[in-house]
Amino acid sequence: MAYEPVLTKFVKEPNCYTLDFYKAKDLGYEALRKAVTTMQPNDVIEMVKASGLRGRGGAGFPTGLKWQFVLKDTPKPKYICCNADESEPGTFKDHLLMERNPHLLIEGCAIGCYAIGAKVAYIYIRGEFYHVQKVLEQQIEEAYRAGFLGKNIFGSGFDCDVFVHRGAGAYEAGEETALIESLEGKRAQPRIKPPFPAVSGLYNCPSAVNNVETLANVPLIISKGVEWFTSLGPEKNNGPKLYCVSGHVKNPGVFEATMDVSLKELILGDQYAGGMKDGRTLKAVIPGGSSTPVLLPDQIDIPASFDAVAKAGSMLGSAAIMAVDDTTCMVWLAKNLLAFYRHESCGKCTPCREGADWLLKLLTRIEAGEGQMKDIDLLLDVSKNIGGKTLCPFGDAEIAPVLSTIKHFRHEYEAHVREGCCTIPAPWRGTRAPALAGHH
Amino acid sequence: MSFHARMDYSPAKFHKSERRLADVGEPFRFSPEHQATFDRLVTHYPAERRKSAILYALYLVQEQQGYVSRAAMRFVAEQIGCTPAEVEDVVTYYVMFFQKPVGTYALAVCRTLSCALAGAERVTEALSDHLGVPVGGTDASGTFTLLEFECLGACDRAPVVMVNNDHWHEHLTPDGVPKFIEDLRVKGLAALTGCHHKVE
Ligand SMILES: Cc1cc2nc3c(=O)[nH]c(=O)nc-3n(C[C@H](O)[C@H](O)[C@H](O)COP(=O)(O)O)c2cc1C
Numbered sequence: 001m002a003y004e005p006v007l008t009k010f011v012k013e014p015n016c017y018t019l020d021f022y023k024a025k026d027l028g029y030e031a032l033r034k035a036v037t038t039m040q041p042n043d044v045i046e047m048v049k050a051s052g053l054r055g056r057g058g059a060g061f062p063t064g065l066k067w068q069f070v071l072k073d074t075p076k077p078k079y080i081c082c083n084a085d086e087s088e089p090g091t092f093k094d095h096l097l098m099e100r101n102p103h104l105l106i107e108g109c110a111i112g113c114y115a116i117g118a119k120v121a122y123i124y125i126r127g128e129f130y131h132v133q134k135v136l137e138q139q140i141e142e143a144y145r146a147g148f149l150g151k152n153i154f155g156s157g158f159d160c161d162v163f164v165h166r167g168a169g170a171y172e173a174g175e176e177t178a179l180i181e182s183l184e185g186k187r188a189q190p191r192i193k194p195p196f197p198a199v200s201g202l203y204n205c206p207s208a209v210n211n212v213e214t215l216a217n218v219p220l221i222i223s224k225g226v227e228w229f230t231s232l233g234p235e236k237n238n239g240p241k242l243y244c245v246s247g248h249v250k251n252p253g254v255f256e257a258t259m260d261v262s263l264k265e266l267i268l269g270d271q272y273a274g275g276m277k278d279g280r281t282l283k284a285v286i287p288g289g290s291s292t293p294v295l296l297p298d299q300i301d302i303p304a305s306f307d308a309v310a311k312a313g314s315m316l317g318s319a320a321i322m323a324v325d326d327t328t329c330m331v332w333l334a335k336n337l338l339a340f341y342r343h344e345s346c347g348k349c350t351p352c353r354e355g356a357d358w359l360l361k362l363l364t365r366i367e368a369g370e371g372q373m374k375d376i377d378l379l380l381d382v383s384k385n386i387g388g389k390t391l392c393p394f395g396d397a398e399i400a401p402v403l404s405t406i407k408h409f410r411h412e413y414e415a416h417v418r419e420g421c422c423t424i425p426a427p428w429r430g431t432r433a434p435a436l437a438g439h440h
Numbered sequence: 441m442s443f444h445a446r447m448d449y450s451p452a453k454f455h456k457s458e459r460r461l462a463d464v465g466e467p468f469r470f471s472p473e474h475q476a477t478f479d480r481l482v483t484h485y486p487a488e489r490r491k492s493a494i495l496y497a498l499y500l501v502q503e504q505q506g507y508v509s510r511a512a513m514r515f516v517a518e519q520i521g522c523t524p525a526e527v528e529d530v531v532t533y534y535v536m537f538f539q540k541p542v543g544t545y546a547l548a549v550c551r552t553l554s555c556a557l558a559g560a561e562r563v564t565e566a567l568s569d570h571l572g573v574p575v576g577g578t579d580a581s582g583t584f585t586l587l588e589f590e591c592l593g594a595c596d597r598a599p600v601v602m603v604n605n606d607h608w609h610e611h612l613t614p615d616g617v618p619k620f621i622e623d624l625r626v627k628g629l630a631a632l633t634g635c636h637h638k639v640e
């Protein structure tokens with residue numbers, strides 16, 4: 001049975017982002033009406049819990065539980081912070097969702113506010129998505145005008161404001177406590193946890209940080225029911241899911257499926273990314289964004305679900321699948337990603353800040369053919385002193401490309417040292433040695 | 441024993457009045473429209489949390505004068521009700537704020553994995569050669585500044601270039617660079633493809 005998309009069903013139709021379209025063809029804020037006029041906030045939380053919806057931002061934490069943890073007995077205001085930072089390399093699903101189906105997110109934000117007792121939701125959108133922000137703001141205005149946001153929504157006495165907050169280019173702003181810091185007008189650096197945002201988040205008030213795609217699923221659950229949601233995909237990995245496939249594939253893009261689709265189908269299947277470009281062969285796969293360990297082609301015949309990818313030794317993360325072909329040098333790949341982590345490390349924790357710099361230096365040296373055999377073990381040793389030693393998971397993220405490429409492709413590292421040069425120089429790569437100093 | 445070099449701290453050499461203060465440049469004020477926009481955006485946050493609007497204030501500064509000068513940081517500090525140091529702290533952290541003037545078009549080429557796999561390294565080299573500037577530099581005519589950015593969140597349209605923080609161009613190839621630059625010169629931002637989902 002072919003799966004019919006619900007998140008991205010209409011994205012190719014010209015006016016799909018407008019309120020009129022959303023009312024005529026999609027949910028049209030009926031889920032919000034149902035929630036605020038016929039359900040108690042706690043019923044909404046129970047329903048989301050029963051659906052088993054797991055966060056789409058990276059960690060896969062159950063959304064209903066997260067909302068339940070938000071402190072109730074407090075005079076303080078509460079907040080929904082929608083994470084639209086979308087900065088994990090390889091991820092571009094929220095981009096599509098916000099640009100082509102913004103009302104689903106706006107409705108999700110309003111229902112989320114109702115559930116946790118918040119009156120304001122901030123959508124923290126990365127600064128680079130200004131073209132998306134304009135669409136979003138315009139549609140939020142439409143929603144206000146139609147009475148779906150603002151005061152006394154559907155005559156229920158429920159008030160809700162949704163504001164867009166523009167970031168300014170920082171990967172770390174995607175981490176939930178760093179996002180809160182950035183919303184407060186500071187550097188995006190993580191906080192010590194606990195307290196978790198559910199207890200003390202934005203402005204030291206109870207808050208829930210939810211990814212765009214997570215919130216977009218909520219109106220669907222309210223409107224189509226828990227049974228519909230749990231009927232999609234494998235147990236504990238239910239519901240519609242967006243996958244971003246990029247790299248050396250014929251047809252890169254966002255694909256909606258349920259989590260029983262396999263990684264292999266997503267990369268090689270004709271209805272998805274369509275296989276490798278120029279008749280080349282698949283060499284390695286990053287299944288969930290640059291922070292997740294690399295998998296080999298013989299490891300990808302597994303469901304692209306949170307649990308199955310974890311079992312294979314990696315993570316589904318933000319479902320950002322990057323496929324590379326046999327022209328790719330894996331030392332170069334690790335070096336490319338470490339340049340990213342070095343540049344984006346927020347600088348708060350020493351192991352992460354200094355470690356990224358050392359890893360990049362070592363990788364640059366090896367890739368240029370100037371490394372020694374012992375540098376490979378040094379990479380492992382430096383990584384060991386970063387993982388688990390930082391306030392946020394950034395430290396674990398930056399060592400993933402190093403550890404997993406050494407694990408699966410140690411022979412390539414050794415070949416660089418032995419031959420004194422890169423052994424797989426591809427025609428699409430640059431010809432000059434990069435300057436090590438980033439503009440940080 | 442000290443590890444530090446011996447220094448002569450005699451008042452004759454280092455008198456307080458001779459300390460050079462950083463040049464703050466021309467005084468800065470928002471234009472009336474930008475002031476109105478800022479005053480509206482501040483209301484999105486609780487009254488005692490004006491600092492939340494700092495990024496918006498800095499974007500407005502940059503829209504008005506192309507970069508964020510020290511005088512502008514002082515002005516933003518007054519608007520927000522914080523110290524200039526706190527503003528500088530923010531400006532220096534986020535990559536989308538320029539602390540020095542940039543060209544009419546700031547070209548930010550994505551250099552992260554998916555774009556690099558599609559040839560972004562060569563695109564940057566071609567741009568650098570064509571314009572005669574290294575990454576971070578501005579060409580002699582003051583029209584183009586070449587920058588490298590990290591994943592822009594559009595990896596299916598790789599390689600991607602962001603122009604002036606607000607505008608996008610997708611699928612730029614090394615061979616396409618001369619035409620890309622020429623079109624930008626002639627048609628301005630209208631020459632860019634944008635970055636939107638194809639509507640078939
Ligand atoms: C370094 C780092 C970057 C992150 N970037 C993002 C991001 O861009 N978007 C996102 O939704 N979550 C990101 N996350 C995950 C968030 O911390 C958080 O888990 C998520 O927003 C929670 O929402 P969810 O439960 O709906 O997934 C990032 C985490 C880390 C450690």
Ligand code: FES
Pocket residue numbers: 089090091550551552553554555556590591592593594595596598600
């Ligand atoms: S890698 Fe360039 S947009 Fe993601």
